[in-house]
Amino acid sequence: MRVGELSKRSGVPIPTIKYYLREGLLPPGAATAANQADYGDGHLRRLLLVRALIDVGGVSVAGARDVVAALAAHADDPLELLGAAQSAIAPRHRPDRETPDWQAARKRVLALIVEHSWLIHPESPEIDLVTDALAAGGLLGVTELFDNLDRYADSAESVAAAEVGAVLARPDPASRMELVVLGTIFGEALFSALRLLAHQHESARQLGFTNKPEITQ
């Protein structure tokens, strides 16, 4: 298909498509004339993926490029792929981890892992990410938010169990890994939006507003 058709079918404006081509988020089409190229269904699918990463996953253009590059280059390397997905949604900076408060928070995370009998490698970098969030709450005087760490852990475990189950139900490794990458990013977006919605419900419920608004389906 021509670029106009690609734009129409994807809903992405032509100048944006040209920008993605220049930035390497989309591979070039097959040249058919001096100023013309032909695009296939693979281009359409890639374009939809890039847009969803940016619009729904909240990933930056650079992050989206990393994710699609990893999907193309490391379809057989689970760790590379997972790293690309995780770094696309994780903060780019890291806080000071040398403080006694941070070390104390890390001990609390390790205790949580032991209590929940989680099978986690002791050097796992995600332990430090959890600690970052916990330590930030302490630094800013909002520790009561994390009094109930078990509840966060139980909820994370429940969501993760469903996600990992869906991945393992896929028959072939390449398709599994695609689901790991997309599931990491879009599962996060889904939970995040549902949590904001649930805040609204819980505020109304805990404040005693029990008149249900009319939802017309």
Place this chain on the structure above:
Amino acid sequence: MRVGELSKRSGVPIPTIKYYLREGLLPPGAATAANQADYGDGHLRRLLLVRALIDVGGVSVAGARDVVAALAAHADDPLELLGAAQSAIAPRHRPDRETPDWQAARKRVLALIVEHSWLIHPESPEIDLVTDALAAGGLLGVTELFDNLDRYADSAESVAAAEVGAVLARPDPASRMELVVLGTIFGEALFSALRLLAHQHESARQLGFTNKPEITQ
């Protein structure tokens, strides 16, 4: 205190502090001489907040400025504050919402709200955010990820109940609102990191690796 002391106590380098002053993330200190200013504990706390928003919350510099501006200007306006916190963690773009698939996904979200008896205003913008994530999964062929929407909703409700409970336990409105803003951002960071950790545990468990690694606390 002088800027050197502020840097030492916060762990933030002096050039970064000067950048935040120029960008309006930190109010100016009290001028004590031509090239000197005095900073108070309010500056230190603000600086720790800005760093945590950026380093742990994954918020951009512009987003952090919006959050601190909202905290300063709208301490008495819950909706303004909540909007600032939510827009700091939500994607900046929005996908095409005019497609039949998106409308079908929205119906599924409304049905979920009704089934869970959630008290949600039918015009709530978070309904559209949840729909964005659900529709993206459909577009990219990873719908099985969201077969179990109830599990996401139950987990979100459990986390939100604890967070709203902590907010309502605070005695005064200004302090409540601060917890709403910080809780929205840091609660998200905590859950997100715990979910990545739980993926590791669930992968090991569902693949039958039950040898627990030694965690030394």
